[in-house]
Amino acid sequence: MPQLDLSASSIDLTRAICDVPSVSGDERALADLIDEAVGALAHLEVSRDGDTIVARTMLGRAQRVVIAGHIDTVPINGNLPTRDIEIDGQPYLWGRGTVDMKAGVAVQLKLAAELTDPRVDLTWMWYDHEEVDADLNGLTRLARMRPDLFAGDFAILGEPTGAQVEGGCNGNMRAIVRTRGVRAHSARAWIGENAIHRAGAVLERLSEYRPREVAVDGLEYREGLNAVRIHGGIAGNVIPDLCEVEVNYRFAPSLSPIDAEQHVRDVFSGFDVDVVDVAPGARPGLDAPLAREFVAAVGSAPKPKYGWTDVARFSAMGIPAVNYGPGDPQLAHHDEERVPLSQIEDVERGLRSWLTAS
């Protein structure tokens, strides 16, 4: 395995780390490379837990900023190794992980090596298992094993934002809405009651539902309430007595999980509702002094983040956190995942200018 050259350009570093596959659960090879490369840097104190690597400056600055990125990707689908492509005259790096989120990690690695004298102390975190069950997430494990490493005044996640600052994130809830009936042989359907037919009213409410836009700390969060799965039926000749609609509610960060559950229960009043999973959102936190300085230095108007990201984890610990990274989030997980080279450089420039400002 070649070593990582952290003096290469962030574009070349992106290419290098994308070409080391690291699908969730299989991050070891890439984690070893990162560990070896940052372990060689005298200005960083490096810890490792599983395939999560933390590298810190210990300069005694008044403030500390955490900058984090996950090193795993969703499964490869014929989109590795990376390729250099051009669209409408613009150069892109194409392939799994280029957007979500190895370009962001590459910028972080380059700056971790370069910034020996930043204006704030820095905690770099590169972690595993972000794309799978939250229980497996490297940050979940690290928060349990080494909560001290999360100390900080502000956090930046390198998730793809098109090189814009995206604040906070929506919350995420899944619930099952059930309809019931009475089984019968379908040759004598009038003896039974059809639970699937009753689910029609549930789907009608979803069709008619108009998602809200909710202003939180100056950003407009767009919600969503959707059926993501439906299942019912026993056999081709039986009137079904149960139908289950799984709904996914993406709720504004001003709502608590309890508020969100109440909203779902209100929408489906009269039906049996069972919440199966919830992750609170994160307020944008852009009123924090470091956040305001960061936004000013980067020079872009902050936008809301719709998808759930690990900023919510920092937010829950009381650390204001934003997303800021190269790549179009709509191409994350896409088979045609690709990042404009210019955005990699934009993010590198943005982070460097803020972290080195005096």
Place this chain on the structure above:
Amino acid sequence: MPQLDLSASSIDLTRAICDVPSVSGDERALADLIDEAVGALAHLEVSRDGDTIVARTMLGRAQRVVIAGHIDTVPINGNLPTRDIEIDGQPYLWGRGTVDMKAGVAVQLKLAAELTDPRVDLTWMWYDHEEVDADLNGLTRLARMRPDLFAGDFAILGEPTGAQVEGGCNGNMRAIVRTRGVRAHSARAWIGENAIHRAGAVLERLSEYRPREVAVDGLEYREGLNAVRIHGGIAGNVIPDLCEVEVNYRFAPSLSPIDAEQHVRDVFSGFDVDVVDVAPGARPGLDAPLAREFVAAVGSAPKPKYGWTDVARFSAMGIPAVNYGPGDPQLAHHDEERVPLSQIEDVERGLRSWLTAS
């Protein structure tokens, strides 16, 4: 294994053959017993194909009647061995197969042994695999191997009818109604189109559908159109691009499969409809001379049969056929399956009186 005593009462014979389990695919032991018992009768010519046994009188009568019953049952669910029970002062035999349809088979076995000089030639058929896929049905196989055995002027199936004559049967069609959409991440649902939400309109049409009652040859057939299964969705965070509703249409025997398909397409106009399975119904055929004589002899006003039965097979061969057997069809497949002893005797008396009338 004890032998079957065909001189026992039809009630005792019902008990004996119910206590020999014969779930579809596992009919061998019972078929062997029947084969041995009827093989010993000099007035019958016996053929066997797999676990289907055919026993014929060869008296040279002008007319021949086929009397058939399947010997398999749906799976046992703690309801064997049989028990004698009493409900509201009436004696019942309780247990798997008592209704569907070993009481009917027991009556047939008893009369096959007893009626050495019937007014018409008789073809008794006891067959396997009725409760499963039609391809496995013993009559399907027999029709391919020995079509000559189906020669006849009238057929009686011993399926449970509460000891009434039930004419013909509804047809049976299954179709898939599909809705489509566009996949997207559920955090940005507005980019996609939700196929499950679109299925709401399909379910609404089913909820609002009022099944028809159709008069055929003097009997009123009650139709039914029902969702029997629904399935859609990919993952908890993906807007689904496909939802499939499986509908089951029970259609009056005056409709051809083509008519039935057109009706389903009309009901779901605007949606993608795919017929996956169809079995035509059977007209009651009660205007046939033998059928009229039979109904008169049995002395009950004929009713329509809603469920699909093998009468449709005879009907398709041009042989008028009716259902006539002990037991409430609504208790078929039921864990509390049980037959009133009086109905076993009623059916025995009805068949005997007609077959021995001069």
